[in-house]
Amino acid sequence: MSQVLVSLDALVEGQPSEAEALIDGEPESLIVVRTGERVDAFLNVCPHAGRRLDWAPGKFLLTREGLLVCAAHGASFSLPSGECVAGPCKGDSLRRVDVQVDAGDVRLAD
Numbered sequence: 153m154s155q156v157l158v159s160l161d162a163l164v165e166g167q168p169s170e171a172e173a174l175i176d177g178e179p180e181s182l183i184v185v186r187t188g189e190r191v192d193a194f195l196n197v198c199p200h201a202g203r204r205l206d207w208a209p210g211k212f213l214l215t216r217e218g219l220l221v222c223a224a225h226g227a228s229f230s231l232p233s234g235e236c237v238a239g240p241c242k243g244d245s246l247r248r249v250d251v252q253v254d255a256g257d258v259r260l261a262d
């Protein structure tokens with residue numbers, strides 16, 4: 153059975169959360185975003201300089217328009233696409249991690 157990241161009910165619409173997962177045997181921090189019943193996940197690694205995007209574990213900056221802002225140098229990402237729309241890595245994207253919602257749990261996809 154694939155790893156459970158978080159329960160769907162624990163996610164607030166449009167508010168990124170952080171979850172830990174083992175990916176290829178390595179512990180990774182993920183950004184998890186809920187949009188209605190859909191959930192998207194990305195590695196918590198900025199394509200600009202490889203830093204985490206949160207300023208403290210699980211604390212993400214959002215603009216008023218709902219863009220996710222990297223705490224290191226301010227790159228802004230559209231959600232749920234993960235595309236960088238402004239800042240030093242404009243045009244790059246967060247690395248997507250496939251997840252699925254199963255009986256109210258968000259899991260890594262098989």
Ligand code: FES
Pocket residue numbers: 198199200201202203222223224225226227239240
């Ligand atoms: S590491 Fe994210 S903007 Fe530089």
